[in-house]
Amino acid sequence: MSIQASVIEELRSMFKEGATPSRLIQHIVARHPNEGNWHGLLQDYFREAFAVQIVRGLSPAETYRDIDLRYAYLNEDVLHEMVQMRSSWDQAANDREEVLSSWLSTLVATSASERLQEGKQSSPPPDFSQAWEQLSENDRAGIIRVNASYRGRTELVHILARLAERLQQKLVHLEQQVMEEHHSK
Amino acid sequence: MIAAQTSVATFRAEDCADPDFFIFGTVGSGLLKFEVVRKLPGKTSTITGHEFFDAMWAHLGSKVKVIEGSWDNTNPQRVDNLNRFNRATANPKVPLDVAALLATRTGQWADDLGYTKVSFILLDPDPQTDPKARGKFTKVIVHFGM
Numbered sequence: 001m002s003i004q005a006s007v008i009e010e011l012r013s014m015f016k017e018g019a020t021p022s023r024l025i026q027h028i029v030a031r032h033p034n035e036g037n038w039h040g041l042l043q044d045y046f047r048e049a050f051a052v053q054i055v056r057g058l059s060p061a062e063t064y065r066d067i068d069l070r071y072a073y074l075n076e077d078v079l080h081e082m083v084q085m086r087s088s089w090d091q092a093a094n095d096r097e098e099v100l101s102s103w104l105s106t107l108v109a110t111s112a113s114e115r116l117q118e119g120k121q122s123s124p125p126p127d128f129s130q131a132w133e134q135l136s137e138n139d140r141a142g143i144i145r146v147n148a149s150y151r152g153r154t155e156l157v158h159i160l161a162r163l164a165e166r167l168q169q170k171l172v173h174l175e176q177q178v179m180e181e182h183h184s185k
Numbered sequence: 186m187i188a189a190q191t192s193v194a195t196f197r198a199e200d201c202a203d204p205d206f207f208i209f210g211t212v213g214s215g216l217l218k219f220e221v222v223r224k225l226p227g228k229t230s231t232i233t234g235h236e237f238f239d240a241m242w243a244h245l246g247s248k249v250k251v252i253e254g255s256w257d258n259t260n261p262q263r264v265d266n267l268n269r270f271n272r273a274t275a276n277p278k279v280p281l282d283v284a285a286l287l288a289t290r291t292g293q294w295a296d297d298l299g300y301t302k303v304s305f306i307l308l309d310p311d312p313q314t315d316p317k318a319r320g321k322f323t324k325v326i327v328h329f330g331m
Contacts, residue, residue, distance in 0.1 A: 036204075040197055043209055047195070053211050054218045057260040060205045061225065073259035112306045112326055113216075141305075142313030149307050 003041070007031050008049045012089060015050070015082065018103060018166040021074035022067040029064045038064055051085035052078060079163070080156050084109035103166035109155050115148035196244045198237060206230035208237035215250030216328075225262060238294050250330065252300050254291040257324040266291055267325065275320030281305065281312070285327045295329035302330040 010031075011024050019027070028038075028045050035041050039060045046052040055078055086093040086104060093104070110118075124132035124140075125147060132140065194213065200206035200223075210219030221237045223230040242249075256267035266289040273279050273288035282303035286292040295301070309324040310317075 037199075039207065039209070043195075043197075043211075047211070053213050054209065054220065056220050056255060057257075057263060059260070059262070060207060060222060073257075076259075113328075116306055139313070142311065145305060145308065146311050146313045149309065149311060152307075 003044045003048055004031070008045065011045060011049045016090070016092075016102060016104060018163060018170055020163070021046075021055075021078045021082070022071040025058075025064050025071070025074075026067055038062065046078070046082075049089060050082040051088045052081045075160065075163075076156065079159060080109050080152070081111075083107050083159055084111060103162045107155075107159055107162060109159065110152070112148065112152055115151050116145060119144035119148050194245075194248070196241045198240050200230045200232050203228070203230065206232065208241050210241045210245055212245050212248045215248065217245060217249040217252045218255065219253075220263070222263070224265070234290055235294065242298070246298075252291065252295045252298075252329040253306075254285065254289065254295075254325065254327045254329065256289070256291075256326075267322065270325060271320050271322055274322070277319060281308075285325075286329070292327075292329065300329040300331055304328045304330065 007028065011027065014024060014027060024045075025042055028042055029035075032041060037060075039058055042058060042064075043055060046055050055074070057073060083104065086107075086109075090104075092102070123129070125143065128135070128143060135143075195209070195211040197209045198207060205225055205228075206223050208219060208221040210217060212218075219238075219241060221234050223232060223234050223237065254266060256264070256270065258264055258267060269289045270284055273284035274281060279288075282305075285303050285305070286296050286301060292303075304327065306326040306328055307324060308318070308322060310321065312318040
């Protein structure tokens with residue numbers, strides 16, 4: 001089992017065009033038709049291509065040829081981490097003159113640990129500034145955790161909103177192609 | 186018993202008798218994330234989860250500062266830890282950190298190694314905002330440190 005540099009580039013390019021994690025999995029499988037151990041291969045590719053530490057929940061016995069809605073969960077944590085780690089795998093993310101039309105541009109994604117740490121280090125949430133010192137350590141930790149979680153969910157909503165619009169763009173383009181082909185017959 | 190392929194920061198081992206059963210772990214910045222599968226519909230590995238974990242620990246343990254438990258209900262075949270956590274936290278007298286450490290497999294393995302400091306990174310729903318959250322968690326991320 002060995003990953004290929006050319007496939008890594010294909011995956012990055014597909015993702016930047018709007019491919020979802022499940023579509024990327026399909027592509028990996030298609031490019032390694034004789035591989036039996038998909039699970040290890042998928043982990044290696046997501047780590048090398050997108051710096052994703054682990055993709056949880058994949059079924060080892062699965063062939064991944066027919067990806068369906070049960071893989072929607074990949075559009076939560078995995079997608080979020082791919083965007084979070086973008087500066088480490090996409091040169092364009094570090095380029096100030098990046099084309100703003102990319103669905104990935106302007107997106108912000110942080111890790112859960114990072115958000116929690118920031119919450120601990122910053123001043124108390126405005127609504128709690130008066131009562132903060134009177135709260136128990138557990139309650140304070142809980143409030144910081146809830147705020148961090150809310151921020152993570154907000155980041156994910158923005159990511160999904162941009163991706164949905166990118167996919168709609170692609171759909172419109174395909175519909176136009178079909179119409180043109182229909183009229184030319 | 187276990188066939189292993191390893192690299193510096195990752196570890197993967199399979200059950201030689203059935204490669205559908207495996208452990209996969211990876212360490213980044215001292216944080217260990219892993220997934221172990223030893224039960225699938227209609228079959229169970231003869232290798233215990235603890236044996237899988239020990240094999241991984243022998244390879245990665247020296248690099249680990251924090252062990253992560255990440256449990257959710259997205260894959261119905263991987264809900265053992267979440268179910269254990271929910272059963273324990275349904276009892277309002279059981280503190281959440283005690284439930285994570287002593288009622289779940291990951292927590293027990295972390296406890297055995299002295300990683301007993303529990304930090305919840307994410308709880309969904311969160312009992313801070315939902316008084317009925319206990320016993321009904323759908324997603325938990327917890328860190329076990331020293």
